[in-house]
Amino acid sequence: MSRQREPASERESDAEADVPPDTDGDGDDSRRYAPVDTVCPSCSVGCGLRYSDRTGGAVGREGAPVNPEGRLCPKGIEAFDGLDENRLTTPLVREDGELVPASWEEALGRVERELGGLVDAHGPDSLAFLGAPRCTNEENYLFGKLARMLGTNNVDNRARICHRSAVTATTRRFGCGAMTNTLEDISEADAFLVVGSNPAAQQPIAFDSYVRPAVNDGATLVHVDPRANRTTRAADVHLAARPGTDALLVNLLVAELLELDAVDREFVEARTTGFEAFVDSFEAFDADAGAERTGVDREKIRRVARAIGDADGTAVIVGTGAEAPDHRGTETVDALLNLLLLTGNVGRRGAGMNVLRGLNNEQGANDVGARPTTLPGFDPVDDSEARERVAAEWGADPPTDPGLSELEAVRAFGDDVRGAYVLGENPAVTRMETQFVARKFETLDFLVVQDIAPSETVEHADVVLPGSAWAEKGGTVTNLDRQVQRMRAAASPPDSARRDIDVVRELGQRLTGTTFAAETPEGVFKELTRVNPLYAGMSYAGLESGSQRWPFPEGATEGVGVLHRDRFMNGEKRAPLLPIRETDDAEGGETDVGDSPSGLVVLTRTRLNEGRSGPDDGDAPELLVHPDDAAARGIRDDGRVVLDGAERVDAVASLSAEVREGTVFLDAEWADRLLAGRESRTVDVRTADPNSDSDPKSTSTSTSD
Structure with missing residues (x-):
């Protein structure tokens, strides 16, 4: 085979590697842990921790960049557990x-x-x-x-792939798909719009350290998710839109902001393009019909719009629930970017588009x-x-x-x-x-x-x-x-x-x-x-x-916290406001499933959520079902149900009023089995109880945190 030429630049002589050659001095360091400062592997928040002989597990370290108080979530505390289980040890x-x-x-x-x-x-x-x-x-x-x-x-x-929709939309318009702000400065927000994310469960240290204190101090937290969860418990308003209508819901918020004239005209003039065409695109927008389609009361939408309009800073937080089913469509994220640009919530502290990654x-x-x-x-x-x-x-x-x-x-x-x-x-x-x-x-x-x-x-x-x-x-x-x-x-x-x-x-x-x-x-x-x-x-x-x-330019003394202050990362002074389209509420064509009188929408909750089982567990997974939907289908609490998709999945029903009617929730690992290789996202759900006289109902699928 062809070989590459040697690099022209000379390699530097390197310092010693970050490796403890023998952590206990007896020549056998293979499974002893040194109490070195390192970073938690459990999620993307990046908490600092070290191993403690006293606790036999991880402890946080005071003064760490993300968790300076030294707090860890349960997964962080257990970070060292199970590292030796089922290891590959020889080629x-x-x-x-x-x-x-x-x-x-x-x-x-x-x-x-x-x-x-x-x-x-x-x-x-x-x-x-x-x-x-x-x-x-x-x-x-x-x-x-x-x-x-x-x-x-x-x-x-x-x-x-995980956040492709969010990153694609933000990169296309701002030149960069990363968080526009820092965890520290979003704590200065007066309003939080959390869409398709459950940070109280998924990123608890970040949520409890930076978002919850702001909410306790008077900031408004709005949670957009079809299911009530840990984040909803801290929210002032829960917008449980029908699955597939998130983009429409955000456009309804924008329509209310335009009606309230809650527009940062100075920012719009200096930092955006296409404002007139953007406003014109809302002329034929039927807000009443749109609200009915989302299943969210329009007065509740007005309340949220007023809170955003009155806020000095609004921070949007999104997770995988804001993604299109195929991770290609960008309707929801584009609508959120329009909202932020319209209200001047880009390029300053306590604002911005903040994608909370997982791993x-x-x-x-x-x-x-x-x-x-x-x-x-x-x-x-x-x-x-x-x-x-x-x-x-x-x-x-x-x-x-x-x-x-x-x-x-x-x-x-x-x-x-x-x-x-x-x-x-x-x-x-x-x-x-x-x-x-x-x-x-x-x-x-x-x-x-x-x-x-x-x-x-x-x-x-x-x-x-x-x-x-x-x-x-x-x-x-x-x-x-x-x-x-x-x-x-x-x-x-x-x-x-x-x-x-x-x-x-x-x-x-x-x-x-x-x-x-x-x-x-x-x-x-x-x-x-x-x-x-x-x-x-x-x-x-x-x-x-x-x-x-980052960005941490050569010669700088510190990195840049807030992106897009004077120019966007693509070098442009202005970013476009995108006119809405008739299809902006479609999210990959999944909207109609929420309107079906017989269908149930299977939403997936990620691996860090509160679900009790995954495919490697011995027990059947938990399927959360609204009591009214369960009654109509003969499904009993703790009763067995069968989901027929690419693979059959047997689950245990758990009746919960926190689940929106017309939807059910299943852990992502099991939902993956149902969706595997299928262009159609429709599966059958039926009771496994032989005494039930209910008919199986078809169930469509979507994804959310």
Whole structure:
């Protein structure tokens, strides 16, 4: 295969890695945890913690960037639990159809021969690199670098998909899809509009530290969600719109704001375009019909509009519930951006569009270029200036054509894509049909999986490389409000397992024929700051006891907290107000399901919510049903129900008035099984009680936090 030329720039001599060589002094440090300052892996908030011998678990650390009071949520406290369960500890290679133990040299040698051979025989685009938002910035950066030095942009991570609608809309209009504000400054808001998110349960430390105190001090909290949950309990107003009508509901708020003349005309004049056309688009807007369609009382909508109009600052908080079903439509987020621009709530403290991501390094995985369309720093892969900057560092020109997304790559397995390298992820479990995915994995010429535990994807691997858990990693992660923090290893990987960054580095050396990367996370981070302008002014020294937030330009003394103050991140002074369309309440065509007299809309709640079971649990999952809907269908509280979709799911009904009539709630893991590979989002729900005389009813599906 072809080899890349050595980089022109000379590599720096690196400091010692963030690795405790022996945490107890007896030569066996494999499963002892050192009390080092690190970052919680449980969500994207980025709380600081350390291991405590006294508690036998995690404790928060006072003065940490996100949780300075040292508080942790229950998941943070349990962060060290179960790290040794079902671990992969030695390399495996497939021989005669079976995975058998092998030496590292044998395993890495096979990866080098097989992936290299595929590039030589079929070209670099015959490979796909599927990474993970749970990996560090340094690991994700090197993973993307390896793909591109081999000549392909087929590199992706599932963090890019989770909030695709929100990020796409905000990037298209503002030039950047990240949180526009910081957790600290949104606490100054006078009004919060929380849409499709349950931060009180999903990001409890952020909610309790920054949102709840503001609400207790008089700020108005409006929660848009078809189900009452923990966040609703703190809200002043709950807008339980019918599923699929969120965009219409926000447009109703905008219509009321226009009627109240609650428009920041100075901001609109200076920072927006298209105001007249935007106003004209509401002339034929029937607010009464729209309110009836959403199922929300219009007077309640007026009340919320008045609160937003009277507020000095309004902060929008969105989660996956604001996403279109296919993560492509942007109607709801575009409506929210219109609302913020109209009221001047962009580019200042206590305001803005704030996407609350889920996994601990979702933001960072995207920042550093582990995605098929952008280089580190979100520059497009065909941007000439960015390509020159990257090529000068790597000594190789990155490819110019955008690569395949993860879903596109899996569909191309066995055809255009012949080999795959999967890092810390389980793409064999997706919303596509399980059997279809299994067949596609079996068509690959070669699959290497690097992970810490067996999985459905590992079952298809030709080579398995045992990697490192979060507590065994050194490096950095980036939280939901753009703060980069240090991860420090509290232990070494068990037995023969190796740190992920070391494995990616060695494969990079073997496959590119170059030194490829520095030997420590700090050295890799230094390289990252040279190719990612958003991180340019950062350093490990600056991260030693705190965090640094991007954008952090070279030569700056601190990062930028509030984005878009004078200009938007795309360099433009003004952002467009988008006129509404007749289809803006459609959300991918799902609106009518909420109006069906017989249908129930299956909404999914994410893995961190209060649900009692997932697909790995022994008990059946909980299906939340409104009492009136249950009575009409002969469904009893704690009674068994059957959901027939791509797979049959047996569930236990739990009657709850917190669920809007016409909807039911199911944990996301189980809903994925129902939706797998189906263009239709309609499934049958029926009682499993043989004594029931009710007829099965059809049920449509949607997604929400």
